[in-house]
Amino acid sequence: MISERFEKGSKKLAEVDGQVGEEVVAPLGDLGKYIVEFAFGDIYSRDGLSLRDREIATIAMLASRSGVEPQLKVHIKAGMNVGLTTEEIEEIIIQTVPYSGFPTAINALNALKEIVVE
Known part of the structure; x- marks a missing residue:
């Protein structure tokens, strides 16, 4: 199941990196998921x-x-x-x-x- 943090982070990652971001994090498995959720879903999404x-x-x-x-x-x-x-x-x-x-x-x-x- 995809979390709300992951969805939010995926959108922000695409806004920052375009397609390249997904290509970087996808092969990382769970680590990539944590990067998307925390770095992009929580930190990059802050005001x-x-x-x-x-x-x-x-x-x-x-x-x-x-x-x-x-x-x-x-x-x-x-x-x-x-x-x-x-x-x-x-x-x-x-x-x-x-x-x-x-x-x-x-x-x-x-x-x-x-x-x-x-």
């Missing part, structure tokens, strides 16, 4: 921030961490889907340098460049 603002925060957090480039790429695409430009995403990445260092920013910028080339 207070636009989807654009939420993706700015998400990209900044992921850009400041090592080893999460696959998830960063998903959210770079999502950011573009909700209205961020390549230039804005690059600025978000540059903003992480004083707090997270050059290595993570370099990795994030490389992820952005890979997305732009696609």
Whole structure:
């Protein structure tokens, strides 16, 4: 049985990521279900921030961490889907340098460049 949280989360996921979101979470089984319900049904569906603002925060957090480039790429695409430009995403990445260092920013910028080339 599909829960109300899952339905709400699925709609929000599609709004943020389009078809790509479903393709990312579907193979994850129960973990994917939890992502849809919690991250998108509960968190992304809250009032207070636009989807654009939420993706700015998400990209900044992921850009400041090592080893999460696959998830960063998903959210770079999502950011573009909700209205961020390549230039804005690059600025978000540059903003992480004083707090997270050059290595993570370099990795994030490389992820952005890979997305732009696609």
